[in-house]
Amino acid sequence: MSKAIEIENFSYAYPDGTAALSNISLSIEHGQRLTLIGPNGAGKSTLLLAMAGFVKGTGKVFIDGLQINRQNLKKIRTLLGCCLENPDDQLFMPTLFDDVAFGPLNMGLDSEQVKNRVSEAMKTVGLTEMADKAPHHLSAGQRRAAAIATILSMAPKIITLDEPDGSLDPRNRKNLTKLLTGLPQTLIIATCDMNFAAAIADRAVLLDKGLVVADGDATKIMSDPGLMTEHGLEVPGRFKNIARRSITN
């Protein structure tokens, strides 16, 4: 069976020549919840864009067995849903209904199917009553949930989320954690918030300066105080006991 995402020796440099990603190789199984952690400027967002085919570098990227290229791009868009960092970029239609319906309509579904997809996605994120609202009438937490609904309505197998916890208060962050952990899809989440990453992911990939520094079990990587501090990160609260024990031993 093909992997959800397979990246082989992918490298990308910005137009000014600065290396953003260097020789990245990753293999992500279906159903995995992976978090991309790393300091600012590590290349997390660029890697997510590369997975969605928006960044073209050297090397190969496969989504559910399909290599990203011009011919496969349409199919890949239905397999992988990409949620951007700023919900205001994701929500560009006058109403929430139109925004959530945008993807399914582009998939060529008929009106009834689109309406079903929209109501299902809105129900999942808990915004059923908000369908006719304009995005600027929603709170930050609701906008974040709505941005996820725009992806869910396309029923992708894989979802990438860039800093989904950004500017959320603890209650909204908790709601988002609950929502994301309840999703059956393969999730790839880029974040700088270690507590949020620890609450969701079962696998962590630590990126720094465009390189994969560590890849493995989320608990193991995030409870390593030496590794985390070296790359400008911190051990999340829930792993502090494990970290203390490992230092004592």
Add this chain to the structure above:
Amino acid sequence: MHHAYIDKFAYQDSPVHRLDSRVKFIVTLVFTAAVVSLPRTSPSILTCYAVGPFMILVLGGIPLRFAFKHILLVSPFILVLALTCPLYDRAPVAVAFGPFFWQTSLGWMRCFTILGKFTVTMLALIALVSTTRFSDLLTGLQRLGLPKLLIIQLGFLYRYIFILIDKAHHILRARAGRKLVNLGFAAELKIAAAMLGSLLIRSIDSAEHVNIAMQARGFEGKWHSISRLKIRRCDLLFTLTAASFLLGLHFFVKPMLL
């Protein structure tokens, strides 16, 4: 974000709010054309026409203060035009109002007619946008055959204008926080240019991200949409009432007053 939106009452619920946006738009258009085509020297008939939008505002639960506040906001442009009339048209005319009778100039009559027409048509426009959600208005316009490209542009404008205003406010606040002395006109101009540049770059950045978000959801240049508008019996009743009102004014009231 808490902006004083022009459509802030559009999300209320009333019989007027529930009417189809296409019907409201066409009625407003016909009403505006009827008001604009009235003779330039007949301010009294305008009060009869004003009853229409006034009723819509009352039935829709829109505060009249809100409506007049917005009319005042845009009035300076028309005021300039109206106040020039008495300067170039000084032909004397006699005006009668009930038992009162006085002499004035044709210019002043034109001035009052222009202001009256402006107020009445603005009332109608405010009644339309305050009782119709912008998204419904766009869908209605699309169903009425307006080019899709124009609808998309209007949709984006409505969605992002507030975000742009917010960004501008943030930049202005950041400047105010560090501006301790007046730097003089030249320096202030330079700073303003830099702020505008920053706003432009941020807008381009946002546009790129929106483009990515659209492509990520399968957008390939063709715009699809679902229309949830439906003409019902109450829409037909409203159209009939509006038509009777306008025809009644045109054929019965107008000949009596002119």
